[in-house]
């Protein structure tokens with residue numbers, strides 16, 4: 001669904017263009033993932049799939065010595081220009097095989113853990129990059145069918161694109177729902193040598209697209225046409241279909257505006273473990 005090659009290229013570029021729009025959607029579950037680490041002051045933390053750097057910077061602001069690793073040059077270029085970026089060490093690498101100078105006290109990821117080509121090998125390798133007993137905290141999505149940022153756009157687009165093209169994606173594979181299945185995550189991490197694996201569900205309201213456009217419906221519509229499940233299914237569609245979907249999205253989003261943003265329910269996991 002979204003491979004490392006996708007992130008290195010087109011998908012990374014699209015996210016980099018919308019970097020200021022991500023915090024609204026990922027912030028609420030991400031806050032829980034960072035909280036699961038407890039106090040990080042003075043700890044070395046690897047932020048896996050750091051993207052435009054929001055969580056790496058937040059952890060550095062809490063006193064951690066952070067390395068942010070990502071495969072996307074475009075996203076790292078955004079991260080490097082964020083306020084406070086000089087506090088973080090940024091590294092362009094595939095975290096599933098990269099070796100770091102010293103093992104970290106903790107490994108954190110906000111929605112960047114589910115894209116490895118070979119998850120079993122990648123997670124076994126990452127365990128060696130964390131001090132024995134060191135913490136893992138990952139925030140990620142539960143089933144697509146529980147997440148309003150997927151279901152609401154797909155339902156809105158259904159009259160235009162039809163049933164088949166608007167089904168929620170299944171759990172599993174390399175992509176945003178790669179860790180949706182609890183048993184899969186447990187087996188993956190335990191098999192890779194991690195211990196004390198625990199998954200805690202978090203249901204949080206989130207905003208589709210923070211960012212600079214003052215009109216929340218226009219902002220959420222533009223974001224949804226560019227990023228995510230519906231966007232990928234629209235890629236081969238005609239201009240007319242895209243315009244009809246844009247109208248349908250705006251109509252679906254308008255009643256969901258509160259406090260300046262389109263607000264939707266999200267369902268995530270906070271996955272914790274020890275190396």
Ligand SMILES: C[S@@+](CC[C@H](N)C(=O)[O-])C[C@H]1O[C@@H](n2cnc3c(N)ncnc32)[C@H](O)[C@@H]1O
Pocket residue numbers: 004007008012022026030048049050051052053054055069070071072075093094095096109110111112113115116
């Ligand atoms: C859904 S985005 C999340 C970005 C960021 N953590 C955030 O919360 O804004 C997933 C990120 O993981 C990165 N990524 C995917 N596979 C990776 C890998 N094997 N090594 C390093 N980064 C990876 C992507 O380039 C992308 O930046």
